[in-house]
Amino acid sequence: MKIGMTTSLPIEVIYASNNIPIDLNNILVSGDADKSVAYAEKKGFPRNICAWIKGLYSVALDSGIDELVGVVEGDCSNTHSLMSVLKSEGLRVSSFSFPYNRNREDLKAEIETFARHYQVAWEEVLKTKSALDRIRQKLIRLDELTYLENKVSGFENHLWLVSSSDFNGDYRNYERELDSFLEEAQSRKARNDSLRIAFLGVPPIITDIYQTFEDLGGRVVFNEVQRQFSMPYLERDIVDQYLRYTYPYDVEFRIQDILIELKKRRIDAVISYTQSFCHRQIDNILLKKYIDLPILVLEGDRPGVLDERTKLRIESFLEMLEG
Numbered sequence: 001m002k003i004g005m006t007t008s009l010p011i012e013v014i015y016a017s018n019n020i021p022i023d024l025n026n027i028l029v030s031g032d033a034d035k036s037v038a039y040a041e042k043k044g045f046p047r048n049i050c051a052w053i054k055g056l057y058s059v060a061l062d063s064g065i066d067e068l069v070g071v072v073e074g075d076c077s078n079t080h081s082l083m084s085v086l087k088s089e090g091l092r093v094s095s096f097s098f099p100y101n102r103n104r105e106d107l108k109a110e111i112e113t114f115a116r117h118y119q120v121a122w123e124e125v126l127k128t129k130s131a132l133d134r135i136r137q138k139l140i141r142l143d144e145l146t147y148l149e150n151k152v153s154g155f156e157n158h159l160w161l162v163s164s165s166d167f168n169g170d171y172r173n174y175e176r177e178l179d180s181f182l183e184e185a186q187s188r189k190a191r192n193d194s195l196r197i198a199f200l201g202v203p204p205i206i207t208d209i210y211q212t213f214e215d216l217g218g219r220v221v222f223n224e225v226q227r228q229f230s231m232p233y234l235e236r237d238i239v240d241q242y243l244r245y246t247y248p249y250d251v252e253f254r255i256q257d258i259l260i261e262l263k264k265r266r267i268d269a270v271i272s273y274t275q276s277f278c279h280r281q282i283d284n285i286l287l288k289k290y291i292d293l294p295i296l297v298l299e300g301d302r303p304g305v306l307d308e309r310t311k312l313r314i315e316s317f318l319e320m321l322e323g
């Protein structure tokens, strides 16, 4: 079966049950995202609801999935209503929760319930985790090629890490493609960009953000949430792995990881990206409070390229930093 997901979750369970995980966010941005959002609006989704949710609605109906797993705790409260609408249209839905309190027992129970739902033994889940961890180790190397050796662009880093949420539905093929990318990237000459940028927040729905930075002399060397999707801590235990995953929990926990990485990657400035109508915009209050670097807050709404006003803001920000 093809199992759609509204965000990252323990894909080890889905792969171990011989099903195919499909992160609908990745499908949305690789297709005509604007058309998907417009279709949802035509079906009654309000204008002032985040474009990701509207896009996911259309993609869930369009992508031939057999079942949708919605993450109903630790991601987005809009997912509840999205699932109800999709269920009423005949799609089979189930749910997964990351407990807000990061309680180990609660999370373990949740992953076990998830495994029971797909009738897969715990040993099989752990065996699959080992196979996925081998790829995650290679993604750490890709990340080093980005921030240590300066051979991988911010956009390439984003693409590989963001697609590790489901390994494009075929982790063996993903690993083969990653191997050949790493071989090619290692032989590149190091880049010589002047400004090192951190990109915090949800992956952008805007297509040319990374290119715009590079055209203006900056380069993203830290993709915060995309790196989280790649589960970079390589914890031996699957429960610990999803306990260290910062995205579903509170912003203070996210900030602890961010501060370590900003220092390690010698970051000059930070972009905090949020989506219009998203509750995560409130997190900017604490990000600005605890991060002692210049921060530019960007907001994306519809899919597509950057508008001229935002481009100008980025340009002025980078000019100010260079000055």
Ligand code: SF4
Pocket: 050, 051, 052, 053, 075, 076, 077, 078, 202, 275, 277, 278, 279, 280
């Ligand atoms: S960007 Fe925010 S509002 Fe949109 S789906 Fe993600 S969490 Fe929900």
